Amino acid sequence: MTSDPSSPAQPLIVLVRPQMGENIGAAARAMLNFGLTGMRIVAPRDGWPNPKATAMAAGAGSVLDSARVFDTVAEATADCSYVVATTARQRGLFLPVHDAEESAQLIRQKQAGGERCAILFGGEKSGLATDDVAHANQILTLPVNPEFSSLNLAQAVLLTAYAWRRAEDASLPFESPYENVPAPREELDGMLSHLNGVLDDAGYFYPEDKRKTLERNVRTLFTHAGFTEAEIRLFRGMIRQLGYWGRREDSTSE
């Protein structure tokens, strides 16, 4: 991942007339969580720099430090050739509408061709103006609950950055140490023999004419559990100890 905010390998995040510094800072944090570093800001209500943004950005202050401020959407996107407008409302504009994942794929394609891409986010009060959206090549909208569709600015940035990151590289920070594969049957059978021996000593298979049924039920139970080899080793440790304990010379009883 590049960290050059002017690199066309990343979409620029353009906040259009944002109001609260806290939300600008939270947006910077959300960007950096998924590796985006290029922020542009159009006409921030409370001027720039904004100490409340810096306080909220926590470890993402570098994104704010390199943010560039413009007066208009036209100026903020002057060097871009593919512009995406995020909005929760249809605008009557003849623009294609895509979700965040499709948009991320399109942005990747444009970037691969050397295009600089920008994603516009409107301010807290009413989002992007339709005149802002008219600067875009496409609309990005999210599959929100139609009965409660208002997303916080930083949350809209977060979901967009997340989709972009996943389109580039969906690898997780760590993987399971665990091959979740049931052990081969010989391991299971070894465990069942061991278990059945201990259960037998404990008087579990009683009366004798139930033995076959009980053994079958025990087998089915552990087949269903699907223990891995490591789990079988762990479980055999329990059986072993129970066996030692049950078979002990009971020297402490009166």
Added chain:
Amino acid sequence: MTSDPSSPAQPLIVLVRPQMGENIGAAARAMLNFGLTGMRIVAPRDGWPNPKATAMAAGAGSVLDSARVFDTVAEATADCSYVVATTARQRGLFLPVHDAEESAQLIRQKQAGGERCAILFGGEKSGLATDDVAHANQILTLPVNPEFSSLNLAQAVLLTAYAWRRAEDASLPFESPYENVPAPREELDGMLSHLNGVLDDAGYFYPEDKRKTLERNVRTLFTHAGFTEAEIRLFRGMIRQLGYWGRREDSTSE
């Protein structure tokens, strides 16, 4: 989508020892944005109810109103059979690790079989304790920037709810009114004839021996543009008006 918070058709969101009411409220908002309504809270630091949570939840107060509070993770998940722990760190536990999308698919499968599912989120300071994670059937982790991986509580809830929603129903709140299909060639050719006629009158094809080349370039230009039928109509309106204007009896000139 059901709105019954106890329905197994939705995973429960379980906040474990959350600290700031603001984050509980923001988490409620994030849940409702993607249609989740069942919240459980384990040992909230500042007690419950929490006016700061209510203030931050905005329109999602109903999620907080129906939230249930418990002392321990065991009690909060007592009626659940599939429990997911969200964490950014490997814990040395033999648990499968999945991303949000895979987890959402697994949860859907469990729910389809009638299982109640819960997703655990740790508090702001250090996330889930390893003892909390040991209650889970699987770990959920997100493909965050490894150099800046700390996600706000509400943002982790948002991404998880988003993935769940997309696994259930990825439909967007609106679609493009626009069939983005280039017009058939006869429409393009009609437009080019019209345009060429006006350009000819305007003296564009000059000198005559350049006419063929210029006509070809004009054709290539508009083929590349890929206008739809609606766009061709719009453009022909412009040509028509330019034609009227250029061909007018110039009665106002001296």
